[in-house]
Amino acid sequence: MAQPNNFGFGEEAALLKESARKFFAEHFPTEKLHAMVADDPNPERMSSAAWEESLWQQMVELGWTCLAVPESAGGLGIPLVAVAGLAEELGRAAFPCPLLPTLNATYVLAACGESATSALGEIAEGESATLAITDSDGNWSSDCTGVSCEDGKLNGTAWFVQDARKVSRLLVSARSADGVGLYWVNADAAGVSIQPDAIVDLTRDQAHVTFEGVSAEQVGADGVAALDAAMPAIWTILAADISGAAEWQLQTTVEYVSTRQQFDHALGFFQAVKHPLVDVMIMTDETRSLVYNAACAFDTEPERAAQYAHMAKASASETAAYASGRSVQCHGGIGFTWECYVHLYFKRQKHSQMLFGDAAWHRAQLADILIGAVA
């Protein structure tokens, strides 16, 4: 099936994106973000899990957390292309909250079939969740897990669990005699211990989660198939978040170089400054276009979803790296200080760049699809 010309991005999607933009601009300006998460510059501190839970509750009431939950499970079941618009605005605001992790878990659950209906129902009711699906090496292959399941009990450790301190549920992949399955666990269940990682990014938290004989409900018997089906959506919304954050980096830096004077000119007068910022715009636009292309494929052309999502995340990872580098460099001395806001996005972007696969990994996966596996 071919894709619609406008990516299927209709009036409802435009309204959602616009209202998200207004919501974050009104309730969560960058000053507030900085005051909340950058209160302690000590490099040896534990990572910040500070967030404004009352705003999160408003987001839940607005229905943003159940957008991707199928209607059959009590959600809104809107297309990924509209969810991507919301993720772009979330990235622009760098808003600390478990929206992306909850959406990620939703897409995986939705790919599990009927066995996941009640877990999806909990998300529709306002519970938040995150994926616990990789080992200490951060290997993003669907069959990789550091957790095992025997007699309905989980044991082992899941690594790189995003926003683990902000969620109420964990979606865990674990290996049993039958292969890799998916399990739904309360974050405060007996035997679950969430050990925060001390990370660079101030706008998210991350943890490794240890399971010691945790009773868990299996929501998906074929975890690899469910993860493979959902990962294109997960890569796409993360790429959307990156493109929104990159747009913030671009606009903030352009504003600075248009004001700051050196050698009798605003910095942006000099082509050594102007041209790299144009390249940031070009890369941001390429990523954003690839995001909507990938989202539309997920919605309408599933056989191409993985191919286009690899493209979107590969592009996003490059954009994250380049936009971050230029945002600090073009701010000059002030850009190297804690007081200047650019470090918040620099760190968020470096985190996003590697999360769920960096550019080279996604291009290697894409090459296997387009060229064929190496003989």
Place this chain on the structure above:
Amino acid sequence: MSDSARKDTAEQAEFRQHCRDWLKDNHPGEPPVRLPLSPLEIMSQEQLSYLQAWQKAAYDAGLVGCDYPVEVGGAGRDDCQRVANEEMIRARTPFMPNVIGLGMAAPTVFYHGQDELKQRLLPRLFSGEDIWCQGFSEPGAGSDLASVQTFAEKKGDKWVINGHKVWTSLAHFAEWMILLLRTDKSHKYDGLSYFVVPIRSALGKGVTVRPLIKITGETGFNEVIFEDLEVDDSFRLDELGRGWQVAMTTLAHERGAGEKVTPRSGGLKSKTTHATNASNLIELAKSSTRNGGSAADDPLVRDGIMRQMIRETALAANQRRARVPALQDHPGRLPLQNKLLSSEIAQETGALALEIAGARASLYLGDDNAPAGGQWPMAYMNSYGMTIAAGTSEVQRNILGERVLGMPKSK
């Protein structure tokens, strides 16, 4: 039903059906001559005649200039050129030879010319009977276009033109030229005016056309010298001193950011033409050897090809997103990137092809052992024409930085 068809208005739907019906019976078939990669590389009269016959037929069937009013030779339709283009490209027709006429001269004459001039010139432009060329660049005015020195002096009710234009594609076939020149030496921008001038009918009578040979060895563009060419004042477009503003209409259309959709067809290849897009790199890699194995198994080659395919997909997705108002912040932001991106992506793809071909990249058109008949080195060399012409990539970055991002103007 195709997606584009699903969004059609009633007029577009009816017109699309007309295009399909006509194209089914009137596709010109396999070309009897080797076709160049683009209209700008037309070298022989045989190539031109074949392509002109195609454009005339498409025009007579109403597929060219259809959004222009009937009085100037159009069909008075509303947003139907896009439809005709989609159908012609789908049908893999030849490209149209009068590319500068259709893409740049037509909208410029239409928006800035007097009624009588439009009625006289545009029908034969649309039909391809009159080929057009563009006189902008000069030896001393490349990226800094506003410094053109070609001068028109008023003598009685005529203008007398002297000057030197370069890089004029198709001038050796052209009947007409759009010409940016100076009518006042004391003001850089406000001293510019814009004319249409005859070329072929004035050869030897004030106009000389000489071919320039490109780094590839191909001809295709020219230098044009004006020595006391006399033209009528009715050939002037817009007011005296408004040449720069008129040139902006031309350049916006050249960069794909203008009001009018340019009539476009293409897709038909003759046996020896070879596409040089990134997906063709896969074939090249599979037929090339590296370290004793297939180059298609080399991780760096694979990574490089994927980078190019991602950027090509992004460019197509940009063009698609440019038509979704809710997904952009600034109306010029995506259209103004088009030329810069397509030319730089093509250049990187060409460079990568040479690396993949390895030692065999040294073999050129005349060598039987050259991969893809030597088209890759030619495409790579030709790509510099694209990153230099119509405003170099450096100028494009200034334009984007200033007009879209609002950074201070560089001197």
